[in-house]
Amino acid sequence: xxxxxxxxxxxxxxxLLLALLAVVAPAFYQPxxxxxxxxxxxxxxxxxxxxxxxxxxxxxxxxxxSQFSVCSVGAGLLAAHGWPAxxxxxxxxxxxxxxxxxxxVLIAGLRLPSIVVTLATLVSLRQGLNLVRQGxxxxxxxxLQWFGLSQTDGQWTLVAxxxxLLLxxxxxxxxxxxxxxxYAVGTDTxxxxxxxINPQRVTxxxxxxxxxxxxxxxxxxxxxxxxxxxxxxxxLELKVIAAVVVGGVAISGGRGSxxxxxxxxxxxxxxSPTLTHLxxxxxxxxxxxxxxxLLAVVAxxxxxxxxxx
Amino acid sequence: xxxxxxxxLLALSLAFAALAPAxxxxxxxxVVAMLPKAKGNAYFISCKAGAEKAAKELGVTLLFDGxxxxxxxxxxxxxxxxxxxGVDVIVAACENKEGISTALRKAQKQGxxxxxxxxxxxxxxxxxxxxxxxxxxxxxxxxxxxxxxxNSEGEFAIITASLTASNQRExxxxxxxxxxxxxxxxxxxxxxxxxxxxxxxxxEATAMMSANPNLxxxxxxxxxxxPGAAEAVKQAGKTGKVKVIGLGLPNENKRYVHEGxxxxxxxxxxxxxGYLSTYAGVAVAKNELKPGAKxxxxxxxxxxxxxxxxILLGKPFIFNQGNIDQFDF
Amino acid sequence: xxxxxxxxxxxxxxxxHEGILFLVLVAEWVFFYHFxxxxxxxxxxxxxxxxxxxxxxxxxxCEIGLLALALTPIILTAGIDLSVGSLxxxxxxxxxxxxxxxxxxxxxxxxxxxxxxxxxxxxxxxLITWLRLPPLIVTLGTYSLFRGLAEAITxxxxxxxxxxxxxxxxxxxxxxGLPTQAWIFLAVAALVGLLVHRTTYGRSFRAIGFSPEGxxxxxxxxGRRLALVYLIAGVVSALAALIYTSRLGQAKADAxxxxxxxxxxxxxxxxxxxxxxxxxxxxxxxxVAAIAVLKNGLACLPVVMRMNGAEELSGMLTGALLxxxxxxxxxxxxxxxxxxxxxxARPQTPT
Numbered sequence: 001x002x003x004x005x006x007x008x009x010x011x012x013x014x015x016l017l018l019a020l021l022a023v024v025a026p027a028f029y030q031p032x033x034x035x036x037x038x039x040x041x042x043x044x045x046x047x048x049x050x051x052x053x054x055x056x057x058x059x060x061x062x063x064x065x066s067q068f069s070v071c072s073v074g075a076g077l078l079a080a081h082g083w084p085a086x087x088x089x090x091x092x093x094x095x096x097x098x099x100x101x102x103x104x105v106l107i108a109g110l111r112l113p114s115i116v117v118t119l120a121t122l123v124s125l126r127q128g129l130n131l132v133r134q135g136x137x138x139x140x141x142x143x144l145q146w147f148g149l150s151q152t153d154g155q156w157t158l159v160a161x162x163x164x165l166l167l168x169x170x171x172x173x174x175x176x177x178x179x180x181x182x183y184a185v186g187t188d189t190x191x192x193x194x195x196x197i198n199p200q201r202v203t204x205x206x207x208x209x210x211x212x213x214x215x216x217x218x219x220x221x222x223x224x225x226x227x228x229x230x231x232x233x234x235x236l237e238l239k240v241i242a243a244v245v246v247g248g249v250a251i252s253g254g255r256g257s258x259x260x261x262x263x264x265x266x267x268x269x270x271x272s273p274t275l276t277h278l279x280x281x282x283x284x285x286x287x288x289x290x291x292x293x294l295l296a297v298v299a300x301x302x303x304x305x306x307x308x309x
Numbered sequence: 310x311x312x313x314x315x316x317x318l319l320a321l322s323l324a325f326a327a328l329a330p331a332x333x334x335x336x337x338x339x340v341v342a343m344l345p346k347a348k349g350n351a352y353f354i355s356c357k358a359g360a361e362k363a364a365k366e367l368g369v370t371l372l373f374d375g376x377x378x379x380x381x382x383x384x385x386x387x388x389x390x391x392x393x394x395g396v397d398v399i400v401a402a403c404e405n406k407e408g409i410s411t412a413l414r415k416a417q418k419q420g421x422x423x424x425x426x427x428x429x430x431x432x433x434x435x436x437x438x439x440x441x442x443x444x445x446x447x448x449x450x451x452x453x454x455x456x457x458x459x460n461s462e463g464e465f466a467i468i469t470a471s472l473t474a475s476n477q478r479e480x481x482x483x484x485x486x487x488x489x490x491x492x493x494x495x496x497x498x499x500x501x502x503x504x505x506x507x508x509x510x511x512x513e514a515t516a517m518m519s520a521n522p523n524l525x526x527x528x529x530x531x532x533x534x535x536p537g538a539a540e541a542v543k544q545a546g547k548t549g550k551v552k553v554i555g556l557g558l559p560n561e562n563k564r565y566v567h568e569g570x571x572x573x574x575x576x577x578x579x580x581x582x583g584y585l586s587t588y589a590g591v592a593v594a595k596n597e598l599k600p601g602a603k604x605x606x607x608x609x610x611x612x613x614x615x616x617x618x619x620i621l622l623g624k625p626f627i628f629n630q631g632n633i634d635q636f637d638f
Numbered sequence: 639x640x641x642x643x644x645x646x647x648x649x650x651x652x653x654x655h656e657g658i659l660f661l662v663l664v665a666e667w668v669f670f671y672h673f674x675x676x677x678x679x680x681x682x683x684x685x686x687x688x689x690x691x692x693x694x695x696x697x698x699x700c701e702i703g704l705l706a707l708a709l710t711p712i713i714l715t716a717g718i719d720l721s722v723g724s725l726x727x728x729x730x731x732x733x734x735x736x737x738x739x740x741x742x743x744x745x746x747x748x749x750x751x752x753x754x755x756x757x758x759x760x761x762x763x764x765l766i767t768w769l770r771l772p773p774l775i776v777t778l779g780t781y782s783l784f785r786g787l788a789e790a791i792t793x794x795x796x797x798x799x800x801x802x803x804x805x806x807x808x809x810x811x812x813x814x815g816l817p818t819q820a821w822i823f824l825a826v827a828a829l830v831g832l833l834v835h836r837t838t839y840g841r842s843f844r845a846i847g848f849s850p851e852g853x854x855x856x857x858x859x860x861g862r863r864l865a866l867v868y869l870i871a872g873v874v875s876a877l878a879a880l881i882y883t884s885r886l887g888q889a890k891a892d893a894x895x896x897x898x899x900x901x902x903x904x905x906x907x908x909x910x911x912x913x914x915x916x917x918x919x920x921x922x923x924x925x926v927a928a929i930a931v932l933k934n935g936l937a938c939l940p941v942v943m944r945m946n947g948a949e950e951l952s953g954m955l956t957g958a959l960l961x962x963x964x965x966x967x968x969x970x971x972x973x974x975x976x977x978x979x980x981x982x983a984r985p986q987t988p989t
Binding site: 060106110111112113115116117119120121122123124125126127128130131134238241242245251252281283284285286287288289290291293294297298300301302305 | 718765769770771772774775776778779780781782783784785786787789790792793899902903906912913945946947949950951952953954956957958960961964965968969972
């Protein structure tokens with residue numbers, strides 16, 4: 001019971017929020033807007049799966065927002081060039097994996113601190129993209145939206161896919177040896193090494209995976225509308241890191257689950273629509289998100305203080 | 310080993326020092342520097358196309374740089390760069406009236422001429438403002454169009470770029486004025502900013518519709534807002550039930566206008582705006598256009614009226630299903 | 639060889655880092671002086687070589703420079719503060735509010751802003767020291783919180799302008815030859831330099847950065863020292879907010895967005911280790927200067943001018959420069975380790 005206390009408390013907070021909405025703003029519970037909300041958050045969930053892994057591995061990646069933008073624009077340009085959707089998807093994932101591998105080489109290979117490396121790639125990628133594209137939108141060909149499916153089918157597909165991926169990650173982290181390796185490296189690199197794990201290889205793989213997932217998420221995002229906006233990834237890193245941390249994944253590595261992250265993500269995603277439904281000024285959104293992050297870490301801090309006594 | 314880079318760098322710097330200050334002569338053409346609010350915005354990209362056409366006709370060099378996200382502080386820094394570069398004239402669309410005027414005054418002090426377009430600065434910091442349409446004209450047109458589509462009754466909501474942009478505030482003022490004066494049965498329930506981002510406009514519009522089930526119309530008064538709102542209405546399956554109108558570019562909205570999601574888009578010809586602004590800037594720099602002039606002839610576009618220090622582009626235009634395909638910008 | 643070189647090797651490493659950075663700065667400057675100075679149509683010298691441009695560089699680097707100075711002791715303790723840019727924004731609009739809405743005089747409003755800065759820094763300090771939470775995550779939270787409060791208070795809309803000329807003097811005029819704000823920047827640099835390099839506080843920051851547990855056992859008041867650096871960062875952010883407001887003549891909720899990234903870049907570029915324990919204020923100043931000269935110099939190159947993206951190019955190169963500096967700082971160690979043991983190459987983790 002105690003083991004999942006953190007996850008359950010976030011889920012409890014989410015439940016409270018949803019109950020509150022049911023009472024004061026039942027209009028929130030309409031299938032279409034909810035599906036739209038879920039569809040918009042689906043790519044974020046995919047990126048957050050990767051981020052959970054990175055943070056469990058005791059690293060951080062703040063360049064995902066820029067990676068996301070680069071993949072989106074890259075994929076958009078290829079699609080506009082007439083590439084078929086399948087190839088574009090493959091290209092987007094590959095671009096992401098390559099960008100992740102670049103981070104991985106520096107972090108795992110040269111053992112540079114991930115926060116600084118990804119800070120540098122965040123700035124370089126974003127500005128490079130702006131320089132080349134001058135912030136211009138990419139218009140996508142007609143057939144690409146929802147992969148040619150009807151809108152509702154497309155939305156369900158995206159949501160189902162993201163949830164499926166979440167399930168895969170939950171299972172893999174728990175039952176596959178590769179998943180246990182990530183926890184092992186995040187808990188104690190030296191001990192992991194002594195146990196015969198190559199921590200550098202695990203770290204590298206985690207960053208490549210992070211990049212690939214970001215590429216995938218970018219693709220899931222661009223098929224939702226007829227245009228690609230080059231700034232779409234700005235601030236994504238904070239959103240997913242916040243979700244992961246609120247969900248109880250320890251920033252010091254080795255502890256946490258993707259289920260907690262999922263609850264954290266849902267909680268944060270509900271803030272904005274809640275404000276609209278309660279007719280509160282949208283400007284409070286960022287402050288409230290910050291407060292939720294702080295509350296979550298303060299709760300963690302208080303708990304570990306109590307345990308240490 | 311350790312000293313090798315030192316020596317190399319030292320030698321390199323000495324070599325440069327020996328050459329400096331060898332000054333290159335810049336090209337002898339007149340330099341026009343055009344500042345958009347956000348350079349990736351389709352609205353300003355089409356202004357740029359017009360400006361490039363004018364620059365070619367006039368034989369001047371055109372610089373076109375601005376923030377990628379509407380950011381007043383970055384606008385100031387870019388102007389300061391241009392001041393040091395000694396451009397001849399700055400043609401600026403101002404994100405924030407008061408903030409930018411300091412930098413523009415500094416430019417004027419250095420002998421650089423300043424003309425504003427799209428959104429004005431304080432009058433003492435520029436010679437002319439190329440006015441695409443009076444705020445009154447825009448506000449009234451939008452409100453009248455909204456009333457026409459909703460039979461002058463019901464709830465509507467507005468999406469703006471940001472509440473700080475001074476031209477948006479002006480338009481809002483006239484929309485509000487027209488509303489209270491002529492359409493008492495209509496109610497403005499909500500105004501939300503979308504930060505000039507289409508995705509944000511879409512999520513704002515989605516939230517607006519579910520929070521206000523009786524919403525009859527969404528009015529987006531910034532160009533990324535219109536397709537954003539249209540996409541939201543389409544995805545919510547409320548095409549026709551919630552009307553979409555706004556200020557936007559024909560090309561971005563064609564798809565939605567044909568699908569019947571967006572009813573009408575109001576805008577002036579943005580390419581002409583860029584063209585006219587460049588012509589005005591060059592004429593001011595060459596001292597051919599001076600304060601007090603009553604009219605101004607801009608290349609192939611013909612003659613424009615000047616009211617005080619505002620050069621008027623003309624009336625806003627309403628694009629709808631019938632005529633939108635005739636325009637390509 | 640490895641054992642004998644602990645102390646002096648670190649020292650020389652820091653020395654050479656600053657030395658190299660200084661030469662890079664000189665080379666940068668000479669390069670831009672040479673290629674970035676032109677004559678315009680009216681035979682007036684314009685571009686990088688003008689004295690005005692040099693003052694612009696100084697003027698533009700003051701706010702990011704102040705934040706970088708504030709971050710140096712923090713990073714020395716192996717901490718980080720992502721919230722400085724947001725706190726700058728919050729202080730700026732509260733300053734505007736106190737002056738414009740509450741009708742206070744400029745000095746009183748400025749004092750109010752400094753108090754707000756101290757409170758913001760104090761919140762970080764409290765959470766980091768009292769609950770021993772990781773600074774990265776605490777300041778990530780306050781990063782959102784401070785910016786969010788600034789937006790909520792002004793509803794994203796209010797912009798405070800029309801400040802009196804006496805206040806604008808701070809950001810737009812010159813005093814004794816230099817841009818006014820440069821004097822404040824230099825004074826803060828001197829103070830932080832003294833604190834870090836000439837007092838026992840500086841030594842305790844380093845000790846905490848190397849090992850907080852070790853420092854605690856050595857009897858250092860770790861909590862109080864940590865609280866101090868975050869508190870200082872808050873106050874300095876508020877100071878930067880005043881300068882920012884004065885330079886632009888406006889206070890808006892988006893003031894200082896993204897500044898934290900450039901400030902951290904400057905500190906790390908200046909040779910301060912992100913793992914704590916090693917670094918200097920001189921390095922930070924050189925880092926700030928290297929970034930500022932790069933940014934302003936690029937804007938003066940005719941080639942870059944025609945690309946219409948000086949800002950973007952300089953951002954991109956700053957990131958690349960940071961990666962280069964980091965790689966350069968670990969490569970020699972790897973090489974020597976590798977040479978020392980060919981087959982079982984297992985380099986030391988730089989912790």
